[in-house]
Amino acid sequence: MSTPPTLSTVTSLLDDWYPPxxxxxxxxxxxxxxxxxxxVSKVLLAVDPTLPVAEEAAAWGADLVVVHHPLFLxxxxxxxxxxxKGRTLSxxxxxxxxxxxxxxxxxxxxxxxxESLALALGLSSLRPLVPGLTEDVGTGRAGTVAPTTLGxxxxxx
Numbered sequence: 001m002s003t004p005p006t007l008s009t010v011t012s013l014l015d016d017w018y019p020p021x022x023x024x025x026x027x028x029x030x031x032x033x034x035x036x037x038x039x040v041s042k043v044l045l046a047v048d049p050t051l052p053v054a055e056e057a058a059a060w061g062a063d064l065v066v067v068h069h070p071l072f073l074x075x076x077x078x079x080x081x082x083x084x085k086g087r088t089l090s091x092x093x094x095x096x097x098x099x100x101x102x103x104x105x106x107x108x109x110x111x112x113x114x115e116s117l118a119l120a121l122g123l124s125s126l127r128p129l130v131p132g133l134t135e136d137v138g139t140g141r142a143g144t145v146a147p148t149t150l151g152x153x154x155x156x157x
Contacts, residue, residue: 007098048068058092062097064097064100109137121156127141
């Protein structure tokens with residue numbers, strides 16, 4: 001049986017897919033909590049870092065939760081378990097489950113959220129609505145829809 005990768009290895013992989021440098025300057029992406037040397041065998045994916053997500057991760061024995069929306073967008077001075085965000089992080093810490101956020105960096109990346117949604121809608125010749133670091137990376141996606149009727153396109157969506 002092979003040794004599971006470390007959190008550091010998984011974080012590096014996610015950073016390669018969704019480079020933190022492409023995140024909007026106001027955003028808070030990356031590792032929120034976790035020990036870089038801990039092994040990662042089970043990863044839970046979620047949109048929002050809520051208490052029910054943290055409780056599910058703990059009950060399932062997840063080593064890492066990867067979320068889209070950040071738990072903290074502003075600086076914090078503590079995470080008391082008397083607050084919703086504090087309870088969420090406290091639950092993850094107690095379960096030794098790391099938390100990583102990929103937000104606007106995942107939205108803008110090649111193969112990221114915006115591109116995946118555009119491809120799922122059947123668009124081709126994709127380009128960012130707002131270019132980023134390269135011509136292929138940026139906010140949103142515009143593209144071409146194959147000839148169809150509005151009704152047929154709406155039904156496929």
